[in-house]
Amino acid sequence: MILQFIKFCVVGGSGVFVDFGVTYACKEWLRVNKYAANSVGFLCAATTNYLLNRVWTFHNEDPDIAGQYLRFLGIALLGLVINTVTIWLLHHKFRANFYAAKLLATGVVTFWNFFMNYFFNF
Template sequence: MPRRITLDHLGEMLRFGLVGGSGVFVNLGVYVLLHKLLPQDPESVFLPLPPTDFNIRWVHVLSSAAFVVANAWNFELNRLWTFRAGERASRTRFLHFFAVGLVGLALQLLLVTLLIHPRSPIELPTAVFDGSTGFRTRTYWAQLISIAVVTPLSFLFNRLWTFGQSRVRTAPAHDDAADQARA
C-alpha cells in the first residue's frame, strides 16, 4: 500500500526547512567572519596541487570550516526538533549525518570552484561580482548558491538514512466494527 503524506510529514519538512534556513545563516555567518579575519583574498592559493594547474584556495578552507560549524548546528536542531530523536540519537546517527554532510561538502566545494574558476562555463562574472561591497563579493554568492543546490539532497539522505529510524511509526487504525462484521 503506498504511503500517504500526512500533516506530520508536512510539519517535519517545514521544521527541516527552518533548521536548514538557520543553518544557512550559521554557515554564511561563520564564512563571513572567517573571511573578515583572513588577511588575504579568499581566492588566493592555500595549497597548490602539483602537477596540475588546480589549487586548494582559501575559499575552500573557509567553506569547510563554515560547514563543520553549521553541520553540528543542524544535527542538534534536527535531532531535537525536526525528527524528535531525543536521546535516541547516538554517535552512529551523528556519523551518518556528518557523512551525508561530507558528501554535500564535496559537492559544494566543487560547485564553489566552478563558480569562481576563470575557465568554468558557470563562472560568476567579475564585472558584476567585483568585491566592491558585501553583496558583490563573488565568494559569498558562490557559497550561497552551492548551499541552495546541495540542501535538498542533504534533506533526502538525512531523512532516509540518518533519522529514518527515529520517526514514530504508528500501527494502522483498528476497526472493531469491521472485525465484528467479519466474525
C-alpha cells in the first residue's frame, strides 16, 4: 500500500500541474469565477489522474472502464466538495492567499482520494 500511495502522490503531483494550469487559465485569462475555475481545473486533473492511476499506480485491468471511471469521478466530486469548502474557509474566512489555500486543500483531498479509490475502486 505504501508504494501505491507514493505512486498515487506522483500522479497527483502531475494532476496539480493540470489542476493549477487549468484553474489559472480559467480564472485569470477567461475571467471565470474562481470557484468555478477551481472546479474545472479539479475535474480535468481528476480525468488525467484516473488514467494514470488505473495503468501505473494500481495496474488495474477491470474491463468495466466506464463504471470504474464514474466511481473515480464520484469519489473525485466528493473530494471537490471537500476541496472547495477548504479553499473557501481558508481564503474567504481566514484571508489566506487563494493559491496557498488551494495547495493545502489539495493535500487534504489527496488522502480522501487515495483511500476511497484503494478500498472501493481499484
